[in-house]
Amino acid sequence: MLKILKYSFYDLLRSRWSYVYFIFYLFLGFVLLFLNNDMNKAVITLMNIIIVLTPLIGTIFGVMYYYNSKEFTELLLAQPIKRSKIFIGQYLGISLSLTLSLVLGLGIPFMIYGLSKSTAIFDFSLLILVGSFLNFIFVALAYNIALSTENKIKGFGYAILLWLFLAVIYDGLFMISLITFNEYPLDKFSLFATMFNPIDLSRILILLKLDISVLLGYTGAVFKDFFGTKTGSFLSFLVLCLWVILPLARMKMKLRKKDF
Amino acid sequence: MIEIKNLHKKFGKLTVLDGLDLTINPEGSEGGIFAILGPNGSGKTTLIKCLLGMVIPNKGTISIAKKSVLKKWDYRNNLNYLPQIANFPANLSVIELINMVKNLRPKEAHEQNLIDLFGLQEFLNKKLGNLSGGTKQKVNLVLTFMFDSDLIILDEPTTGLDPIALIHLKELIVKEKEKGKTILITTHIMSFVDEMADEIVFLLDGKIYFKGSVAKLKQQTNQPNLEHAIANLISK
Numbered sequence: 001m002l003k004i005l006k007y008s009f010y011d012l013l014r015s016r017w018s019y020v021y022f023i024f025y026l027f028l029g030f031v032l033l034f035l036n037n038d039m040n041k042a043v044i045t046l047m048n049i050i051i052v053l054t055p056l057i058g059t060i061f062g063v064m065y066y067y068n069s070k071e072f073t074e075l076l077l078a079q080p081i082k083r084s085k086i087f088i089g090q091y092l093g094i095s096l097s098l099t100l101s102l103v104l105g106l107g108i109p110f111m112i113y114g115l116s117k118s119t120a121i122f123d124f125s126l127l128i129l130v131g132s133f134l135n136f137i138f139v140a141l142a143y144n145i146a147l148s149t150e151n152k153i154k155g156f157g158y159a160i161l162l163w164l165f166l167a168v169i170y171d172g173l174f175m176i177s178l179i180t181f182n183e184y185p186l187d188k189f190s191l192f193a194t195m196f197n198p199i200d201l202s203r204i205l206i207l208l209k210l211d212i213s214v215l216l217g218y219t220g221a222v223f224k225d226f227f228g229t230k231t232g233s234f235l236s237f238l239v240l241c242l243w244v245i246l247p248l249a250r251m252k253m254k255l256r257k258k259d260f
Numbered sequence: 261m262i263e264i265k266n267l268h269k270k271f272g273k274l275t276v277l278d279g280l281d282l283t284i285n286p287e288g289s290e291g292g293i294f295a296i297l298g299p300n301g302s303g304k305t306t307l308i309k310c311l312l313g314m315v316i317p318n319k320g321t322i323s324i325a326k327k328s329v330l331k332k333w334d335y336r337n338n339l340n341y342l343p344q345i346a347n348f349p350a351n352l353s354v355i356e357l358i359n360m361v362k363n364l365r366p367k368e369a370h371e372q373n374l375i376d377l378f379g380l381q382e383f384l385n386k387k388l389g390n391l392s393g394g395t396k397q398k399v400n401l402v403l404t405f406m407f408d409s410d411l412i413i414l415d416e417p418t419t420g421l422d423p424i425a426l427i428h429l430k431e432l433i434v435k436e437k438e439k440g441k442t443i444l445i446t447t448h449i450m451s452f453v454d455e456m457a458d459e460i461v462f463l464l465d466g467k468i469y470f471k472g473s474v475a476k477l478k479q480q481t482n483q484p485n486l487e488h489a490i491a492n493l494i495s496k
Contacts, residue, residue, distance in 0.1 A: 003364055013353055071347035075403075077314050079364050080337035207473040256331075259271070 001092075002074070018097055021057060025105025027226070033113050039120040040210075046106070047127055047206050051199055056132040056163050058098060062142025063159045066093050068153045074260055078216040081157025083255050085145070088248070097137045119188045124211055130202040133240045137198050139248035140161070147254050170197050187222040194223075195236070198243045205236055261411065261442050262311070267320035268416045269306055269466075276303045277310070277317065278466035284442060290411075291440040293433065295453045299461035299494055304446045305344065309461065311444075312341055321380035324411065337365060342404040344415040349371050351390025354380065354399055357388060361403050371406040378402065382442055394420040405432055412443045413437060418452060430456060462493055469493065 013016050028049065032042040069090070106128065115121055142159050149155035174193050178186060181244050194200045208227045226232040266324070268283040269277040272437060278305075280397045284294055296304050305330070309315035310322060313329065313336065322329050334455060348357055362369045375381055378398040383391065390434060391399070397420045401446035414433075433443060435455060445452060452461065460477055474486060482487040 007360060011349065011351070069349065071343075074314065075343060075348070075361075076364070078312050078336065078341040078343065079361070080334055080366075081364060082333045083313075123389075180347050257316060260309070 004081070004086055004089025005092045008065075008090045009028075009097050009243070010071075010142055012094060012097040018062070018101055021049065021098070022101040022105045025102060026108060029109030030108045033109055039110070039113065039115065039118050040123070042090075042110075043120055043123045044210060045129060047203070047210075050127060050131045050206050051134070051203050051206075052167050054098075054102065054131050055138040055167060055199060058095075058135045058138030059096060059142045059159045060156075061094055061165045062091075062139040063146050066088065066143060066146035069156065070203070073104055076089075076165075084252050087147075087251060087255060091139060091248070091251075095136045097252055098135045098139065102131050103128055120237055123206070123210055126204060130206060131245070134198065134202060137243045137247070140244055144251055144254070146178045147251060147258065165201050166197050170200065191222070191226055193228075196240050198240060201239060205233070261325060263309075263321075263323045263326075264307075265321045267307075267310065267322065268318045269303075269310065269315060269413055276306045276444075276466055280320070280463075280467055282307075282461065283467055284444070284461075290460040291352075291442045292439055293437055293443045293445065293456050294459050294461055295457035296444055296446045296461045296463065297437065297453065297490060298469075302463040303466050304463055308341075308415060309424075311413065311466070312336070312339070319432045337367060337412045338409045339413065340407055340409045342400055342412075342414045342417055344419070348388040348396065348399070350387065352388055353385050354388060354391070355384040357399065357415065358402065358406070361466070362406075366409060367368060367407050367409075369406040370408070371402055374402040374405055377432075378425060394425070397421055398425060401429065401432075405436070410441055412441060414443065414445045414452065416447055417445060418447060418449055450490065454486045462490070464494070 028046070030041075032045050033039070036042040036045065073086065073090075077083065110124060115124060141162060145158045145162065146155050149158060176192075177193075178190065183187075196260055204223060204227060208224055227236060262282070264282040266279060267277050267282075269275075275422040285292060296306050296307065307313055307315065310317050311329075311479070313331075313333065317330070324335055324339075327335065352360075358369075358371055362371070362453075375384070380395070380398055381403065383395060383399075388396065397417075401417070404414070417429060421429060430452075433445075437443060437458075445453075445457070451457060457474060459473055460470065462477075470480075472480075477489050477493075478484060479484065481489040481492040483492055
């Protein structure tokens with residue numbers, strides 16, 4: 001598996017898109033720091049971008065890599081390697097190379113700006129951690145979609161739809177249900193609804209750590225009560241881990257029956 | 261060497277293999293060249309992919325050297341496979357690909373003779389995306405023949421090869437056979453079969469329709485020419 005991982009990782013490092021992605025983050029980091037002139041504010045702006053962008057890039061990269069390397073995967077399948085190792089290796093290769101672009105692309109400008117001496121270091125690390133989680137989650141989801149869909153165009157379509165659903169539509173439905181049922185106690189419901197969407201969960205996790213939960217009003221207080229505690233943080237990271245583990249488990253199951 | 265019993269495979273509603281039984285090289289016999297023939301869509305590639313573990317059969321058993329191979333992977337270390345369409349990652353050079361496949365298999369590789377034989381020395385540092393179809397097929401052949409395995413499976417090996425490379429390929433196959441190896445070939449070039457094959461395995465409607473030597477086939481169909489004998493088989 002490590003050999004496949006290494007190969008996929010280098011293959012992606014050599015592709016132009018990894019650099020485009022890296023340079024984009026580098027540029028974004030410098031521009032935000034220059035415009036805000038304040039590291040804490042830059043972290044908040046960055047959050048809004050990372051929360052939406054890393055899932056999108058993860059999804060597209062995952063699907064693209066799967067379909068592009070299909071013939072080569074077939075060559076690997078005829079070698080004495082276990083099936084699941086090939087795909088888990090590729091998955092880790094993509095996720096790690098995307099995470100590397102994210103960490104280096106944002107890390108370099110913030111380091112130059114004096115991150116290590118600033119108070120924002122904790123928030124920034126959390127942001128990077130959550131961003132990495134989102135990479136791993138969405139590449140896993142994309143691989144699931146690609147494995148279940150023979151047709152390339154359909155696969156791309158489903159993947160984009162999934163991203164759109166979790167990044168935009170889910171929030172809309174959430175809002176509508178809150179407004180429709182606003183006569184009922186909804187704090188438990190909103191807590192659960194947040195847990196079921198990795199993007200929302202990441203957003204709330206960061207917002208609360210940034211101490212701007214006051215902006216969220218009463219719900220903010222409920223959320224703070226839950227996510228602010230050790231159990232809450234632990235639970236939310238557990239859920240993020242589940243968002244990686246469950247798609248991987250499905251991938252393994254799917255691979256047992258799949259024909260190539 | 262290979263024993264297949266009651267193999268069934270359906271893709272959706274389409275039945276491709278329908279209770280196929282096949283024994284190739286029972287224990288004790290020497291190696292040989294087996295041509296797997298059949299009209300388009302008769303299940304040749306599916307049969308090969310079942311052997312490789314790439315397609316999972318609905319029913320039936322496959323064993324190689326008396327061991328069941330279904331859901332296993334380590335048996336592939338003793339098996340070389342030449343895929344039909346050689347589509348390699350475009351941004352890798354020839355030598356990088358060779359080294360990578362060598363790295364993935366624990367076996368010792370002998371690639372240098374083959375590189376010289378097919379005249380690939382000057383292409384070693386070229387990217388695979390820039391190679392012609394024939395040259396890619398030569399790289400494909402190097403990857404297949406550089407390991408020493410008892411079973412060799414070739415899916416349309418002659419595609420895109422020039423006459424000189426074709427002669428080298430034939431010599432290579434004969435040499436492997438003399439070492440006592442079992443070689444399975446699918447092809448549509450009948451002259452190649454006539455010249456090379458010890459036995460023909462003819463697939464039709466997901467079953468073995470004929471199995472035997474070329475001479476036996478010609479005799480059975482009363483046709484002096486292999487191409488016509490095969491056509492005769494299909495039209496029956």
